[in-house]
Amino acid sequence: MAKTVVLKIKRQVNPDAEPRWEEFELTWKSGMNVISAMMEIAANPVTRSGQPTTPVAYDSNCLEEVCGSCAMLINGKARMACSALVDKLEQPVRVEPLSKFPLVRDLAVDRSVLFENLKRVKAWVPVDGTYDLGSGPRVYPTEQEEAYPMSRCISCCCCMEACPQFNESTGFVGAATIAQVRLFNQHPTGKALKHERLQALMGDGGIQECGFAQNCVEVCPKDIPLTKAISDTGREVMKQAFKDFFRG
Amino acid sequence: MRVFNYPLTKLLNYQILRKGQMAAPPNIIVVGGGLAGLAAVIKIAEAGGHVDLFSIVPVKRSHSVCAQGGINAAKNLKGEGDTTWQHFDDSIYGGDFLANQTPVKAMCEAAPAIIDLLDRMGVTFNRTPEGLLDFRRFGGTLYHRTAFAGATTGQQLLYALDEQVRRYESEGRVTKYEHWEFLSAVIDNTQTGRGICAMDLRTMEVRTFPADAVILATGGIGAIFGKSTNSVVCTGSAQSALYQQGCCYANGEFIQVHPTSIPGEDKLRLMSESARGEGGRVWVPKNKGDKREWKSIPAAERWYFLEEWYPKYGNLVPRDVATRAIHKVVYEYELGIDGQPMVYLDLTHIDRETLDRKLEGILEIYEKFVGDDPHVVPMKIFPGMHYTMGGLWIDFNQATNIKGIYAAGECEYNYHGANRLGANSLLSCIYGGFVAGPQAMQYAKNNAKSTAAVSSAAFDSERKRQEDINIKLINSSGTENPFRIWRELGELMTKNVTVLRYNKNLKDTDAKLVELLERFSHINLGDKSMWANTSFAFTRQLYNMLQLSRVIAQGAAMRDESRGAHYKPDFPERDDKNWLKTTKAKFAADADEPRFEFEPVDISLLPPRPRRYDMAK
Numbered sequence: 001m002a003k004t005v006v007l008k009i010k011r012q013v014n015p016d017a018e019p020r021w022e023e024f025e026l027t028w029k030s031g032m033n034v035i036s037a038m039m040e041i042a043a044n045p046v047t048r049s050g051q052p053t054t055p056v057a058y059d060s061n062c063l064e065e066v067c068g069s070c071a072m073l074i075n076g077k078a079r080m081a082c083s084a085l086v087d088k089l090e091q092p093v094r095v096e097p098l099s100k101f102p103l104v105r106d107l108a109v110d111r112s113v114l115f116e117n118l119k120r121v122k123a124w125v126p127v128d129g130t131y132d133l134g135s136g137p138r139v140y141p142t143e144q145e146e147a148y149p150m151s152r153c154i155s156c157c158c159c160m161e162a163c164p165q166f167n168e169s170t171g172f173v174g175a176a177t178i179a180q181v182r183l184f185n186q187h188p189t190g191k192a193l194k195h196e197r198l199q200a201l202m203g204d205g206g207i208q209e210c211g212f213a214q215n216c217v218e219v220c221p222k223d224i225p226l227t228k229a230i231s232d233t234g235r236e237v238m239k240q241a242f243k244d245f246f247r248g
Numbered sequence: 249m250r251v252f253n254y255p256l257t258k259l260l261n262y263q264i265l266r267k268g269q270m271a272a273p274p275n276i277i278v279v280g281g282g283l284a285g286l287a288a289v290i291k292i293a294e295a296g297g298h299v300d301l302f303s304i305v306p307v308k309r310s311h312s313v314c315a316q317g318g319i320n321a322a323k324n325l326k327g328e329g330d331t332t333w334q335h336f337d338d339s340i341y342g343g344d345f346l347a348n349q350t351p352v353k354a355m356c357e358a359a360p361a362i363i364d365l366l367d368r369m370g371v372t373f374n375r376t377p378e379g380l381l382d383f384r385r386f387g388g389t390l391y392h393r394t395a396f397a398g399a400t401t402g403q404q405l406l407y408a409l410d411e412q413v414r415r416y417e418s419e420g421r422v423t424k425y426e427h428w429e430f431l432s433a434v435i436d437n438t439q440t441g442r443g444i445c446a447m448d449l450r451t452m453e454v455r456t457f458p459a460d461a462v463i464l465a466t467g468g469i470g471a472i473f474g475k476s477t478n479s480v481v482c483t484g485s486a487q488s489a490l491y492q493q494g495c496c497y498a499n500g501e502f503i504q505v506h507p508t509s510i511p512g513e514d515k516l517r518l519m520s521e522s523a524r525g526e527g528g529r530v531w532v533p534k535n536k537g538d539k540r541e542w543k544s545i546p547a548a549e550r551w552y553f554l555e556e557w558y559p560k561y562g563n564l565v566p567r568d569v570a571t572r573a574i575h576k577v578v579y580e581y582e583l584g585i586d587g588q589p590m591v592y593l594d595l596t597h598i599d600r601e602t603l604d605r606k607l608e609g610i611l612e613i614y615e616k617f618v619g620d621d622p623h624v625v626p627m628k629i630f631p632g633m634h635y636t637m638g639g640l641w642i643d644f645n646q647a648t649n650i651k652g653i654y655a656a657g658e659c660e661y662n663y664h665g666a667n668r669l670g671a672n673s674l675l676s677c678i679y680g681g682f683v684a685g686p687q688a689m690q691y692a693k694n695n696a697k698s699t700a701a702v703s704s705a706a707f708d709s710e711r712k713r714q715e716d717i718n719i720k721l722i723n724s725s726g727t728e729n730p731f732r733i734w735r736e737l738g739e740l741m742t743k744n745v746t747v748l749r750y751n752k753n754l755k756d757t758d759a760k761l762v763e764l765l766e767r768f769s770h771i772n773l774g775d776k777s778m779w780a781n782t783s784f785a786f787t788r789q790l791y792n793m794l795q796l797s798r799v800i801a802q803g804a805a806m807r808d809e810s811r812g813a814h815y816k817p818d819f820p821e822r823d824d825k826n827w828l829k830t831t832k833a834k835f836a837a838d839a840d841e842p843r844f845e846f847e848p849v850d851i852s853l854l855p856p857r858p859r860r861y862d863m864a865k
């Protein structure tokens with residue numbers, strides 16, 4: 001018999017429904033990843049025991065680990081499904097939705113909280129306008145090399161899923177947002193909003209919630225130096241808080 | 249059922265509100281949040297307009313993130329004497345003289361200021377030691393003209409625009425509708441676009457949204473070819489829907505295929521040309537049906553066909569030549585690896601140290617997605633559908649032929665002629681958005697009869713039309729699986745309508761497309777639920793893909809010449825006398841198929857000359 005692959009997928013038709021597990025057995029193909037396996041299921045939606053079922057709902061777009069859409073729990077770990085090669089996974093491959101975000105359906109969850117957080121910390125460079133104002137500020141290669149890794153964050157939210165502090169009771173903003181604060185605070189023009197960004201990270205749900213468990217760096221698919229960004233920003237927040245205190 | 253029952257009061261309230269405030273700012277709908285869409289949004293918000301921004305995926309996850317190489321602008325920071333005129337000349341020449349020259353010249357002239365703006369917005373462009381922008385060389389030019397941010401330029405550019413849009417969103421000037429899909433335009437009885445009809449991809453609710461102007465920026469059409477280098481949502485469905493409502497579709501037959509992509513079960517990922525630049529060799533087993541592993545095939549039984557056919561350039565022949573040769577070996581000689589459409593790109597003879605020093609980044613991508621280490625195992629590659637030069641017809645102000653509807657980005661046809669130069673697309677997207685935004689604003693302000701004064705009948709009937717399509721689909725009880733029809737479509741289009749085009753195959757393709765459309769009417773949706781039903785949304789898109797495929801296949805069949813990416817072995821020369829013209833497809837609703845007309849190309853600035861890359865221009 002042809003080599004096969006077994007996937008166990010957690011299904012839930014809507015946020016109020018009961019979750020259930022379905023098992024699929026697919027013909028193995030070289031280079032198969034978790035998304036291509038689900039495309040296979042869509043073309044032939046039948047479970048391992050021969051029950052007809054529906055195609056699995058999930059988010060995806062680029063399929064090359066740069067759009068940040070397809071984060072899910074694969075064998076218990078938060079990671080991108082499109083770069084999760086089946087050959088490198090223990091079988092049966094267990095696929096579940098991220099657990100800390102509102103479920104939409106099956107493997108699709110609502111991660112808009114990160115985009116809201118980015119709004120809160122004003123993660124942008126406040127340019128005067130789009131008219132021609134000549135070239136931008138000089139940036140030396142060493143500065144570019146420091147900024148570039150953080151600018152590669154794909155907003156996948158894996159770091160937040162893995163973080164022990166990211167939950168409803170703390171309201172913690174999460175590592176990704178803190179790294180973006182770091183990115184914009186070091187930009188020559190972005191700095192203009194530094195104060196406001198740091199203030200947004202003070203208090204409940206702010207940077208103080210981080211316990212430096214380092215789970216975030218471990219799961220980040222883009223190897224973003226999150227703990228460094230957090231400790232650098234943490235220091236800045238302290239300094240700012242101090243200043244604010246004495247200014248009254 | 250709430251799903252099919254959009255509360256009319258909402259629409260009415262909106263209109264009353266708008267009538268009440270006479271000086272209300274124009275409300276513009278932008279569909280698509282890739283580079284083109286976001287560029288338009290920023291211009292409109294900056295000029296005081298309000299934008300409703302629609303996108304299937306959160307805009308930050310749009311396909312534009314995939315671009316790696318860079319963006320062109322003749323900044324001339326390398327002392328080479330580069331000029332915007334040179335950039336213009338390279339672009340027109342590269343496009344084999346099919347692009348309208350006036351807008352291309354304007355784009356090239358705007359490019360340096362666009363790069364400066366992106367730089368000011370914080371794009372992490374690579375820098376020179378002096379802290380200035382660095383530029384690299386790219387195909388089709390002799391100048392260092394391409395600005396880049398590591399190997400993720402598109403991602404960085406998209407994020408910069410996304411951040412500015414988020415800023416406007418927090419000021420209330422932009423309202424995002426993410427996870428909403430554009431289904432169609434609302435067009436009134438004066439043939440004027442008045443808004444859109446869209447579907448919430450979670451509740452599956454169908455709703456109409458009024459607007460003073462609409463800009464479509466929905467990107468590429470890769471999914472029509474099954475697998476491509478494009479992202480999943482690049483289906484061309486929105487463009488096709490508009491085409492079926494009366495918008496012209498231009499130069500659809502011009503499809504760019506990249507010679508080296510990594511075939512995958514799900515997509516074709518790009519493999520940079522530099523692998524061949526560093527000595528990579530392309531080969532296949534000489535014997536048809538050879539099932540041996542690559543290692544056990546002795547040198548004498550390997551066919552290095554590029555080296556044999558092109559002794560002078562070997563593996564480094566130009567893109568289109570390499571692409572055609574690989575296709576020939578796979579489809580005519582049937583010598584693909586394991587009978588599959590793949591050939592080897594072999595680096596294993598090069599020492600590890602050299603590979604790591606020069607190619608590390610791209611070899612990592614290969615390893616990540618294929619799981620093999622290219623240092624020790626030859627890569628398997630195949631040409632991949634990459635880009636559509638064709639798209640919605642627009643005038644020089646990005647306006648389609650339906651009043652009030654504009655288009656920008658890869659979904660329109662204006663800037664690349666018969667072949668796009670590398671790193672010119674990101675530019676044309678941003679430039680196109682920067683033109684479309686202000687043009688739409690101007691139109692909205694000048695338009696005598698505002699959308700607020702349009703009767704709700706046009707909105708009601710469009711919503712009804714879309715809801716009826718949904719009801720019919722949900723109740724369809726055939727046996728056809730949409731994903732299987734899609735696979736057949738992709739195989740058909742890739743085989744016959746990409747690299748080598750023969751009239752007989754093109755005609756057969758169109759006949760087969762009619763068959764697929766007929767099978768579509770017997771579709772069976774396994775999932776009939778009305779909550780986040782992704783296969784339902786996909787099935788709707790599939791129908792539009794089938795319709796647009798006919799435009800591409802028929803356009804290709806008609807054009808009896810070879811120009812840029814369009815190559816017919818039976819008509820190997822460019823034929824300016826008969827074919828220096830833009831193809832325009834119009835949907836004939838009664839016959840359910842395209843009708844074609846042609847339009848002269850604007851060649852007011854550069855007289856056409858032969859395009860050859862085997863010698864200096």
Ligand SMILES: Cc1cc2nc3c(=O)[nH]c(=O)nc-3n(C[C@H](O)[C@H](O)[C@H](O)COP(=O)(O)OP(=O)(O)OC[C@H]3O[C@@H](n4cnc5c(N)ncnc54)[C@H](O)[C@@H]3O)c2cc1C
Nearest residue numbers: 280281282283284311312317318430467657658671673674
């Ligand atoms: C792998 C790869 C590498 C590339 N590298 C380069 C490069 O180095 N340089 C270069 O210049 N070009 C490059 N290109 C080309 C370039 O990336 C694209 O042409 C460009 O990004 C297209 O941008 P866009 O704004 O038109 O559309 P996209 O970025 O595709 O955005 C389309 C938007 O429309 C939305 N949308 C689509 N349909 C609907 C609908 N029905 N309803 C609502 N929303 C909808 C999507 O959600 C998305 O937001 C590359 C292309 C690929 C595939």
Ligand code: SF4
Nearest residue numbers: 163210211213214216
């Ligand atoms: S270091 Fe630990 S607590 Fe802090 S953000 Fe990362 S995972 Fe969360």
Ligand code: SF4
Nearest residue numbers: 153154156157159220
């Ligand atoms: S920091 Fe890393 S894990 Fe977190 S959202 Fe960004 S890319 Fe994902």
Ligand code: FES
Nearest residue numbers: 061063065068082
């Ligand atoms: S689909 Fe884009 S990261 Fe996986």
